[in-house]
Amino acid sequence: xxxxxxxxxxxxxxxxxxxxxxxxxxxxxxxxxxxxxxxxxxxxxxxxxxxxxxxxxxxxxxxxxxxxxxxxxxxxxxxxxxxxxxxxxxxxxxxxxxxxxxxxxxxxxxxxxxxxxxxxxxxxxxxxxxxxxxxxxxxxxxxxxxxxxxxxxxxxxxxxxxxxxxxxxxxxxxxxxxxxxxxxxxxxxxxxxxxxxxxxxxxxxxxxxxxxxxxxxxxxxxxxxxxxxxxxxxxxxxxxxxxxxxxxxxxxxxxxxxxxxxxxxxxxxxxxxxxxxxxxxxxxxxxxxxxxxxxxxxxxxxxxxxxxxxxxxxxxxxxxxxxxxxxxxxxxxxxxxxxxxxxxxxxxxxxxxxxxxxxxxxxxxxxxxxxxxxxxxxxxxxxxxxxxxxxxxxxxxxxxxxxxxxxxxxxxxxxxxxxxxxxxxxxxxxxxxxxxxxxxxxxxxxxxxxxxxxxxxxxxxxxxxxxxxxxxxxxxxxxxxxxxxxxxxxxxxxxxxxxxxxxxxxxxxxxxxxxxxxxxxxxxxxxxxxxxxxxxxxxxxxxxxxxxxxxxxxxxxxxxxxxxxxxxxxxxxxxxxxxxxxxxx
Numbered sequence: 001x002x003x004x005x006x007x008x009x010x011x012x013x014x015x016x017x018x019x020x021x022x023x024x025x026x027x028x029x030x031x032x033x034x035x036x037x038x039x040x041x042x043x044x045x046x047x048x049x050x051x052x053x054x055x056x057x058x059x060x061x062x063x064x065x066x067x068x069x070x071x072x073x074x075x076x077x078x079x080x081x082x083x084x085x086x087x088x089x090x091x092x093x094x095x096x097x098x099x100x101x102x103x104x105x106x107x108x109x110x111x112x113x114x115x116x117x118x119x120x121x122x123x124x125x126x127x128x129x130x131x132x133x134x135x136x137x138x139x140x141x142x143x144x145x146x147x148x149x150x151x152x153x154x155x156x157x158x159x160x161x162x163x164x165x166x167x168x169x170x171x172x173x174x175x176x177x178x179x180x181x182x183x184x185x186x187x188x189x190x191x192x193x194x195x196x197x198x199x200x201x202x203x204x205x206x207x208x209x210x211x212x213x214x215x216x217x218x219x220x221x222x223x224x225x226x227x228x229x230x231x232x233x234x235x236x237x238x239x240x241x242x243x244x245x246x247x248x249x250x251x252x253x254x255x256x257x258x259x260x261x262x263x264x265x266x267x268x269x270x271x272x273x274x275x276x277x278x279x280x281x282x283x284x285x286x287x288x289x290x291x292x293x294x295x296x297x298x299x300x301x302x303x304x305x306x307x308x309x310x311x312x313x314x315x316x317x318x319x320x321x322x323x324x325x326x327x328x329x330x331x332x333x334x335x336x337x338x339x340x341x342x343x344x345x346x347x348x349x350x351x352x353x354x355x356x357x358x359x360x361x362x363x364x365x366x367x368x369x370x371x372x373x374x375x376x377x378x379x380x381x382x383x384x385x386x387x388x389x390x391x392x393x394x395x396x397x398x399x400x401x402x403x404x405x406x407x408x409x410x411x412x413x414x415x416x417x418x419x420x421x422x423x424x425x426x427x428x429x430x431x432x433x434x435x436x437x438x439x440x441x442x443x444x445x446x447x448x449x450x451x452x453x454x455x456x457x458x459x460x461x462x463x464x465x466x467x468x469x470x471x472x473x474x475x476x477x478x479x480x481x482x483x484x485x486x487x488x489x490x491x492x493x494x495x496x497x498x499x500x501x502x503x504x505x506x507x508x509x510x511x512x513x514x515x516x517x518x519x520x521x522x523x524x525x526x527x528x529x530x531x532x533x534x535x536x537x538x539x540x541x542x543x544x545x546x547x548x549x550x551x552x553x554x555x556x557x558x559x560x561x562x563x564x565x566x567x568x569x570x571x572x573x574x575x576x577x578x579x580x581x582x583x584x585x
Contacts, residue, residue: 002194002195002198002301002302005196008195008197008198011053011076011196011197012074012075016029016033016034016053016060016073019034019056019328023328025339026038026063026064026327026328027060027064027328028345030070030091031084031087031088032073032080032085032086032087032088033050033059033060033070033071033072033084033088034063034070034073034088035063035071035088035091035092036340037340037345038064038337038338038339038340039337039338039340039344040065040069041094041166043094043095044094044095044163044164044166045094045096045098045162045163045168045169045172046070046089046092046093046094046096046098046099046163047068047069047099047101047160047172048069048071048072048085048092048098048099048100048101049068049071049072049152049156050072050073050080050084050100050101050108050112051072051073051079051080051102051103051105052073052076052077052078052079052080052217053073053074053075053076053077054076054077054299054300054301055216055298055300055301056296056299056329057296057297057298057299057328057329057330058152058153058297058298058299059072059073060328061329061330062156062327062329062330063328064326064327064328064330064335064337065164065324065325065326065327065337066160066161066164066323066324066325066326066327066333066335067156067157067160067325067326067330068101068156068160069092069094069163070088070089070091072085072087072089074441075402075439075440076195076196076301076398077195077217077301077398078107078398078401078440079105079107079108079110079111079112079440079441080111080440081111081436081438081439081440081444081445081448082110082111082112082115082118082436082437082445082448083115083433083437084111084437085111085112085114085115086115086119089119089124090119096169097124097125097127097169098119098124098125098126098127099126099129099159099163099169099173100112100115100116100126100127100128100129101128101129101131101152101159101176102129102130102131102148102152103147103152103216104130104132104144104145104146104147105148105217106484107440107442107444108130109130110442110445110483111436111440111445112128113483116128125169127169127173129155129159129177130148131151131152131180131183132144132146133146133147133148133149133150133151133154133155133180133183133185134147134148134149134186134213135184135185135186135241136186136187136212136213136214136222137213137222149215149216149261149298149307149309150185150187150216150261150309151183151184151185151259151309152298153293153297153298153309153330154179154183154257154259154309154321155179155183157320157321157325158176158179158317158321159172159175159176159179161320161323161325162320164323165320165323175316175320178314181246181247182249182312182313182314182317183312184241184244184246184309184312185259185261185307185309185310186241186307187213187214187237187261187263187305187306187307187308188210188211188213188233188236188237188307189205189210189211189214189263189300189304189305190211190227190266190304190305191204191304191305192205192303193263193264193300193301193303194301194302195398202217202397203392206224208227209224209225209226209227210224210225210227211223212224214300214305215300216263216298217398230270230274230276230277231277234277234278234308235277237278237307238278238285241308242285242287242310245312251286252286254286254287254313255287255290255312255313255318256282256287256289256290256310256311256312256313257290257291257292257293257309257310257321258275258278258282258293258308258309258310258311259292259293259297259308259309259310259311260274260278260292260293260294260295260306260307260309261295261297261298261299261306261307261308262295262296262297262299263296263299263303263304263305263306263307264296264302264303264304264305265303266304266306268295271295271306272294274306275294278308279292290313290318290321290322291321291322355417355420355422356422356460357460358426359423359460359461361462361463362423362425362458362459362461362463363421363422364463365423365424365464366414366417366418366423366424366427369414369424369427369431369464370411370414370415370418370427371570372566372567372570373410373431374411375567375569376407376411376563376567377407377408377411378566379562379565380400380407380562381404383400384400384401384404385400386400387399387555387558387559388400388401388555390552390553390554390555395555399441399555399556399559400555402439402440402441403439403443403447403559405438405440406435406436406438406443406444406447406448407439407563409437409438409439410431410432410447410451412434413430413431413433413434414427414430414431416430417430417431423459423460423461424458424459424460425455425457425460426455426460427455428452428455429451429452429455429456431451431455432451432452432455433448435447435448436448436449442484442556443493443556443559445484446484446493449479449480449483450476450497453473453475453476454473454475455472456472456475457469457471457475458472466508466512466513466514467508469514469518470501470504470505470508473497473500473505474505476497476501477497477498477501480493480497481494481498489535490535490537491532491535491536491554491557492537492554492556492557493556493559493560495528495529495557496525496528496529496532496560496561499525499528500521500522500524500528500564501521503524503525504517504518504520504521507520507521514571515568515572518564518567518568518571519572522561522564522565522567522568525560525561525565526561528557528561529554529558529560529561530553531553532557532558533550533551533553534550535550536550
């Protein structure tokens with residue numbers, strides 16, 4: 001369990017502040033995460049990495065000369081928002097483009113891709129590499145669906161070394177992709193992990209048993225067995241990884257970097273005992289171990305577990321892996337770095353949003369937008385624990401917390417915008433940005449897109465009307481389905497959003513008022529959310545554990561149904577918070 005914290009919701013920010021205070025020789029605080037506090041070579045590619053907090057030394061501990069130029073840091077186990085990634089990238093850019101590196105999780109893919117698009121629109125050459133090393137999370141034929149775990153380190157290290165050496169963007173990307181193709185990881189867990197303030201772990205393993213194939217966010221393993229001896233565990237890990245050697249590589253005589261990674265609570269001494277047998281097995285197979293790493297490299301908060309990574313080298317990758325680096329959690333060789341001056345240290349890409357002009361009609365409608373967001377906040381607050389419980393059945397259990405962070409930020413941003421005289425569309429757009437920024441994760445990205453779509457449709461020139469709102473919801477459906485690639489039947493919020501949008505549009509086209517049309521559509525949304533209990537997830541973190549979710553509705557679908565009903569209650573003058581989710585599963 002986590003013992004040392006103040007307010008759980010402030011844990012990530014306070015952790016980053018403390019990290020920067022203790023590691024100022026390497027990093028500085030920027031909006032969205034950290035960046036180097038030392039001078040980088042001009043006109044070289046910058047590597048910006050990131051993901052949720054709770055995985056130290058990933059990701060902030062890998063920022064420094066010879067490694068990453070910056071790290072975007074989300075809340076605990078939640079991807080950083082697109083705004084956070086953008087801010088860190090702007091603070092890290094050296095003039096030759098930015099390579100974004102992250103583990104292959106739905107929320108990270110969404111947010112980093114949004115940031116990439118924004119940077120490209122500004123003329124910055126921006127590319128991405130999603131690490132896919134976890135062999136247990138998808139078969140080889142679907143390697144693009146695999147999660148990124150401890151293999152993050154190998155990919156980031158060689159890409160950063162190439163960038164430091166002055167390689168072109170094309171070359172750095174090719175090297176990162178080659179490293180990813182040559183990295184395989186496999187892991188186990190003995191206990192789950194517990195977030196600050198949480199009463200119980202995200203998942204549990206029966207006493208004396210071991211979960212096989214877990215992810216670094218506490219996702220349940222794909223199998224379970226008795227806890228083996230240290231040697232037997234080493235044999236399990238090595239056997240699995242040697243069964244999947246990269247194309248074109250012969251095991252005999254191959255040179256490999258082995259990483260034996262502790263997930264948070266396994267002691268270094270235990271890891272050394274396991275690695276003793278790993279080294280023997282690799283040697284017996286004819287594999288040459290190069291620069292082994294044993295310790296905490298990518299953790300999962302306080303999870304008791306370990307993973308083994310094999311990075312299959314070629315001559316260039318070996319040279320880049322062994323190149324000097326100086327970061328808080330990874331150092332080798334001699335590196336000389338010049339500190340930034342005071343003005344450079346103070347640089348931050350975040351600026352106060354300018355409120356555009358709006359008509360009086362639109363400004364007068366803005367408080368109604370705020371009331372709807374406050375109603376959504378109340379209903380999420382009333383159901384946050386149950387949403388987390390539903391999500392934990394086959395996912396990582398953070399949906400309720402993420403929704404709570406997002407709606408609170410959105411409501412606060414909307415309140416500020418109303419005070420500053422914003423029109424209805426701007427209120428929604430600023431709420432959208434705040435939701436995506438603070439919630440992180442997949443739901444943060446999708447809700448941000450949804451609010452912005454409605455905000456753009458409503459605009460600031462006239463009071464919102466039923467046709468404009470319905471058009472905005474339809475655009476939200478289109479953009480979310482196009483961007484997230486989910487479709488009806490995949491057991492996601494799309495299973496609610498799509499029929500809700502269709503029902504809303506149909507009712508408006510039949511002449512219904514916004515209040516009546518929204519009420520009709522909200523009923524459809526509630527029915528659709530409950531129906532997701534009969535579906536198997538085909539997208540997101542729950543996909544590898546699909547069978548565990550059968551009989552339980554999707555948490556994202558339920559939260560959307562709760563919110564649309566709460567908004568309808570504001571339209572008819574009822575209290576949104578009275579609506580509560582039914583116990584499921």
